[in-house]
Amino acid sequence: MAKQMTGAAMVVKALKDQGVEVVFGYPGGAVLPIYDEIFQQNEIRHVLVRHEQGAVHMAEGYARSTGKPGVVLVTSGPGATNAVTGLTDALMDSIPIVVLTGQVPTFMIGNDAFQEADTVGITRPCTKHNWLVKETDRLSPVIHEAFHVATSGRPGPVLVDIPKDVQFASGSYVAPKDAPTGHYNPPTKGDPDIIEALAEAMETAKRPVFYTGGGVINSGPGASKTLRKLVEMTGFPITSTLMGLGAYPASGKHWLGMLGMHGLYEANLAMHDCDLMINIGARFDDRITGRVQDFSPDSVKAHVDIDPSSINKVIHVDLPIIGDCGVVLEQLLDVWKKRGAKTDRAALSTWWTEIEKWRAVDCLKFTQTGNTIKPQHALSRLEALTKDHDRYICTEVGQHQMWAAQYLGFEDPNRWMTSGGLGTMGYGFPASIGVQMAHPDALVINVAGEASWLMNMQELGTAVQFRLPVKQFILNNERLGMVRQWQELLHGERYSHSWSEALPDFVKLAEAFGCKGITVSDPADLDDAIMEMINYDGPVVFDCLVEKHENCFPMIPSGEAHNKMLLGEDVDTQSAIKEGGAVLV
């Protein structure tokens, strides 16, 4: 029957029973009993991070690249508060992670004990759910429930706070199959009537578009497969949010590219002019909609989302379908085929002709001239030289992130890790470590800005210690480039504190940690330098000095509609953002 063991032993046993292979963590007084258990076993690997924020982003990278929940273990007080940014990031991007925190012993809670923090209070708004476990007997059922909640419905971060006396005390262990899962079981199947109505709308649509998001990735590889089938069979164009890149391949012939604030011209105009919008697993985020009053004014809108609160939150839709993207896509494909797999071929071909005209604008064109590397050029070369590798891409936040989304092609889901909802500078480097832990032989590249990268650069120690050959591809413009761009467009070119002053010598910095540094500034040397980075068997910090004042286009100025996009060349940057838009972020 139920086995007796200490709370600390239960934690490790529960993790093993949940299939956990790796834990990202950092020890401290309130988790010592758990660390003692970790020391005495070999099944679960522990990655010692250099900062708890790093641990959470690593777990996110691990989760996003594998589809499995990422696990974090940190101590009470500062350990827990350092995890808050990562938790919020995972909540915004619906990433399943389980964070275990130590807590002061139950009899000291509330006394302002050393390293006490109200962890469940602080993390309540930035977790999907959290628990403070006060009895050892409750510990294993709660940990199993935590995994269930993190991974079912709309995924997200959960936290289990474990007082030290609960770790020391003995209790009975409950295996996952015997643990009650509670009532939390969101339905995954969509309403057949509405799905039928959507299939019907697809038959007559003249200007349809698929608009897909992170929900398709989160649903698992099966969802991407079904989506691809549906797109090929219908011949409808497809665009995706930043979060959804890779669900449909960038080389696919119906691919329009990313949409949104820095999305492609053809994608945004197709969204604006469509008559049927099929949103699968995206949430009408403000980076996507622009000015909501003018968002795709003449379309019938369908929205598939597992979270009912996403429906009609920002944009009112006609066909709300609550369910898991993969399941609903199957249902939709089935119904549409049963009804005869019909589309309005003639109208579709006119629609594609129109799209091709927008495509001909070639909104991502740039000219690489002179002795300075343009960031777009650096990414185009990175794409050319790495696209045939087993490749995973992470990013930091800023211009480089948007350029990476524009100039790199994603052929499969789970290959692209970027902080979308929260926009967390410092995300990419630790995320790349988490990805590499899960895929030791893959080429894992973090496309970074120099400023973002410095926010979690301490994790170089982790990369070196665990021999993780992550490639840090830094587009160094010596600027907080995205901030500088907004100041140019919005604040009369007054560049208040948007320089990266006193930057380190990145090569020396890399060497100080025992890894390789490469610097390149001449376009003529770029390819060789990238090849050197790829071929080096170990972590590399690649300092790519790029044009300092390049702006990221296309851009929909904040507060504007999709059809008011600014294109790259010859933009009048002075009048781009109107007063009403200036208050928006």
Place this chain on the structure above:
Amino acid sequence: MSPLKIKKGTSRHSAYDLRDHHDTEIARHTLAVIVDNEAGVLARVIGLFSGRGYNIESLTVAEIDADGHKSRITIVTAGTPSVIEQIKAQLGRIVPVHDVHDLTVEGPSVERELALFKVTGVGDKRVEALRLADIFRANVVDSTLDSFVFEVTGTPEKIDAFAELMRPLGLSELARTGVAALARSEKIC
């Protein structure tokens, strides 16, 4: 087949836009929320309202099923139709929430609130207070030579009305419980 009749362009307006032009009417709704009676559940509900900028007019909570560890939270809130829909959907996302019922739209319901009034005064005012209390079927639950404590049960409007009447007669303290409400016919939990 589908009962839905979709017309092109019917979805022209976003929720924001609706708020500006069509969705401005603010209505009061009474919500019954059935939750697991566990630590922090009330904080989750209140945190949701403050974090997302919704308003709470009144809130009551108590355990209603000790064996099943369930509590019932009755929330009176106000908002435009789209805001009310969001509130309900957001409440539904909270893991220990089992059910959310909008009693205002789900058919007839009854609402009651209990209030205690301390009215201080002597002479005519004291007599008048007692006479009005009788009309409102208030109970006298305590009295001294110069004060009464009345207990009134009724709809929030009745309690408001009684408070208005007592104010000139020496109302010195008022305590209200907030609304408890039930659907009239069907059982909801």
